[in-house]
Each structure stands twice: as C-alpha cells, then as structure tokens.
Amino acid sequence: MSLGRNLKAAFQVVRALPVRTLLLALPVAASVALALATLAIDHGLSVKAQEAASSFGTDVISIRSGSKVIAGKSGAVANLTEEDVNALRSGVRGAKAVEGTRIENNVPTSAGAQSGKYTLFGVRPPWAKVRQFGAERGQFFDGDELDSAARVCVIGQTVARELYPNQDPIGQEIVINQVPFKVKGVLVSKGASPAEGDRDARIVIPLTTFFEKLYRTRLHLDQIVVQAKDATPEGLAKLDEQIATVLRQQHRIGAGQPDDFTVRLPERIAEESRGLSKDIFYLLLGLALVCGVVAILVLGVVTGQAVRSRRGEIGIRRALGATSDDILLQLWAESMVSSLLGGLIGIGLGIAGAWAIAQARQLAFGFDVLVILVPLIVVVLASLAGLFPARTAAALAPAEALRGKAA
C-alpha cells in the first residue's frame, strides 16, 4: 500500500464525481467558515473592548449611584457625596486616588453663533490623571482655579469642532447653561464607546464651579472613580470588596439589604463594550460545532453507501492487485479530498466574512493562532468518519466483492 497511488485513484474518482465531492465539501465548509468568522469577530470585539477598558483606565474602578446603572447614564438615585469620597480616601487602603465626579447630560452650550448640547463634567484636577483625560492643547485647570471656583473649562474635540469650526478655541469664551466660561484647553480624543457614548462631546469644569456657579441646588456626585494601586484581577477584587464595605457603612445599609450603588471593574467595562455577548459567541460556536458534526456524519454515511454501491469497483481493484489496505486508503483519500476542499472553501469564506464584518463594524481584523486548529480538526475527523464503513468493504475477499454489482 502506498499513499501516492491511492491518492491518484482517489483523485480519479473525485474528478469523475465533481458534484458529489462538492456536496460533501459544503457542510465542512459551512462549519469551518462559521467557526473562523465567529472566532475572528470575537477577536476583533475583544480587541475593541480591551481598548475601551484601557481608555477608561485598566486600573480604574467606577462607582455609580443606584443599584442598576444603564450604560452612559447616571444613576436614578443621586446618593453619592463628598463624604463618601472622603470616607473612601481614608478607609480604602488599596486606592491610589479617589475622585468624585458630577455629571450633567445635555447641557445647552454656545459659542458665538454656534450651539450644542454636551455632557458636563465637574471634577478636581487629579481626575485628569486618573482617567488619563488631560488637555492635548492648552491646559487643564489647576488647584487655584478649583479653590476659587473659576469659570474655566476644558472641552472635548467634538465640542471644539462643532462650536469653533474655523478657529482655535483656546482663550475663547463659551456659554454653558447661560454662564460664560473661558476655554483653557482641548481634551485628548477618546472616541466613542458603547458604554459611554461619544467621549469627545464633553466639557470638563472645576467641581466647585459646577456646584457654586451652575447647579447650586444639586450637591450630590454622580460617579466616583477609584484608581487602584494593584491593578491585578486579585487586587481589583480586593479593592471592590473594601469599597463596598466602606460605602455600605456610609449609606447605613444593613446586612442582607442590597447596595444602593454599583461598582464596575475594568473587565466589566470591557464586557459592556464588546457589543457581542459571550452567550451569542458560544451560540455561534455551538452552531459551527453542529455543522461540523453534520459534516462528519454526511461523509460517514455517503462513504458507507459508496462502499455498498461500489463493491464491483472494489472487487476489480482487488483482482488487479490492490490489498484491502489500498482500498481503505483510497476511500479515506476520497473523503479527505472532499473535506480538504470543504476546509479550504470554509477558510476562504470565513476569512472573507470576518474581514467584511470587521470593515463594516470598524473592528480590528485578526486571528488567534489556535484558530488554524479548527479546520484541521474538522477535516481530519470528517475524513476519518468515512473509514468505519470502508473497513468492512475492504476486508471482503475479492471474490465476494466481485459478486456484487458490476462496476
């Protein structure tokens, strides 16, 4: 027996039956394409989610008021306070920094003839460092301006583009909720995220100014960000626990009562930014698996039928000098050709599909190295599936095989 000659025999059969070969190849192709596309898209989404998480800060834990937080909106209950921030600063040892933020959405803003509605952030200067959200041009406001509740602001790039289409915004006047401010700088660009919306449509002002000059009656905070000293998953989990303990004490929440705040770890932020849930991902992979099983069964059944209907051919090949191993190898090579063809079509379709979706959704296009194992496993299993029925036929005495139908 030799692989070469039986491959040749297999190719002669495959060449004679192109439609059958293609039909056998299709389930393999579907399975491989689906698996590859799913894995590639998941890869793209993970990259995007990682980017989202790292642009938020991989060492930053976010606390929002209310037990359930809808992405991008502040909590329904306004119950985070400056006292909470102070308690966290003194009570949480794993925190490098704790910064409270007041957020107001859809704040009417204008500059000259231009106007728009933007998200207004009231923060202290260290916030820029924690969130890695400093000024790209001009300057962030400083401690003196915070203390004096100065009417200064730093604006996002969307704001700069919309309100100052043809001029440098730095030093210009901007009217926020009918109060005039001076633009000190333009923030670095962070782009859009599913969790936070367009992060460049923001205006950041001193927290003191927010309370004293703009919203005097609503003195709560909307978000507290805690920067971890230890950003490992264990460190973050420990920090999460400490934060919960301190805040439950601050808010006088008894044992067994639910939290009235929500703590989000960086991985949670990444998860929210994925856009494709892990459930759907596993569902698609499951579907690919089902396709793979179908492919393997179809190849097994078809080879089984071929073995019965081709007894005459098997008999004459044996009479002409083929051993039973030769017959086995030929039948295996035939199903190998079909499944290889399917694998190649599947790789092509899968990569093309993933690339198209990556383009449309602006995702990074790439694969895990292990992805090449998928078509390999399907092809090998599918081709082996044909072997079990082939064994019986190959083991027949040539005389018995020849007694079957004519070739």
Next chain:
Amino acid sequence: MLLEVTDVKKTYRDRQGQAVPALQGVSLGVAKGEFVAISGGSGCGKTTLMNVLGCLDSADAGSYRFEAEDVGSWPERKRAELRNRRIGFVFQSFHLLPFLTVRENIELPFLYSHQAERRSAAKIDELLASVGLEGMAGRYPTELSGGQQQRVAIARALVMGADLILADEPTGNLDAAMAQGVLDVFAELVRQGKTVVLVTHDPAIAARAYRRIQMEKGRIVSDIKERKEALV
C-alpha cells in the same frame, strides 16, 4: 506445471446460514501454454474454482501451488502481488471503471504494482492494436460495444505481462459474432505461450479450448485433452 490444486474444498454459507458445498475435493494441474475450459451447470463450483485459482478467494482445505510455491498459504499482501503481476482477469460483466478512459482502465494494474514499471503510451497503444482497438485509448467504456469493452478488459489483463489469463464467462454478455472475436484473441494468446483458463456454461464456447473440464456438484467429472493444432 504452472499451477496445481490438490483436494481443494470450499463451503459457503447462504443467506439462511445454510452450508453450501461449492468445491468438494478438486485436484487439477494446468501446464504452461494450455487453453482450458471449465464448464458445467449453474452451481457446479466452476466459478469458485476459478476464484481459488485467481487468489480471489481462499480454499477451506487442500493446497494450491503456483509454480511450485504454496500460494494458498500466502498472506494477502503477497497474493495481491501475485494477482497483479502474474494473473490477468476477464469477467462476464467486463468490470471496467466507467469514469476512467480506456487508457486509464488498462493502466489500472500499474497503480497497484510494487515494481516501478515504465508504462509507456506506446505500449498501451500496441496492446490496443493487438486486441483490435486502435485509436480507442481516449474513449470511455460506455462509448464502446460489449465486444470492444471485453477487449479492453483483455488488454488490461495483459498489460502487466501476466502468464495466466482467467476468464469467467467472458462471452456471457456478448452476441455470437463478438464472442467468437474474443475467443480468437484468447487462441492467439495461447499461441503466444500464455495460459488461458476460461469458465463457461456454454459447450460451444468450451469447444474452442484444447482441454475441456466438466464439473458437477463441486467435483471434476471429466477432463479431455485434445491436440492444439486441431483447434486453432
């Protein structure tokens, strides 16, 4: 002796599991260059005997020597090699592979050969010419008449240089004129020194051979040799 079977027995089981004795102690020697016809009624064991001679099946008892080698006890791999190199088969239903051309069908035995033979297109053409099928190498079997298909099968049986041609009802699917044409090819092969054993139920076909063996119920009942010259 080219081949010699001694007291060969073979029993089949039918669908009901009943034992059907096909050969009940057959002894036979065939010398090189003989033209032998084995005939008898349906179920007399003639095809079974041919299968044993061709190493397509093994006997339950008795011995089979091919050129004094005890091929009956050989492993399948060596028996396959013997079929490939020394024995050519011709069957009633031709057994050509319909998806291969005439040339590819004739070349099939090379696929299973252990020696690295040079199969030249010229040799195949020569072979085709010798069986009266010049220029048919590129055709498919379905484009040929029954007689032509059987000649392709004979060319395939000869391509490896077999010394023994085993033919099981080679004319069974052919009309009288085509049958005579195929028998003429066999007679010519014998004249060239090949050994031909053909199995047939038809006394008129058997009459073309120089040695006629009659079988009944798994046994040889008569064995008549004639002079070669009288029959060519």
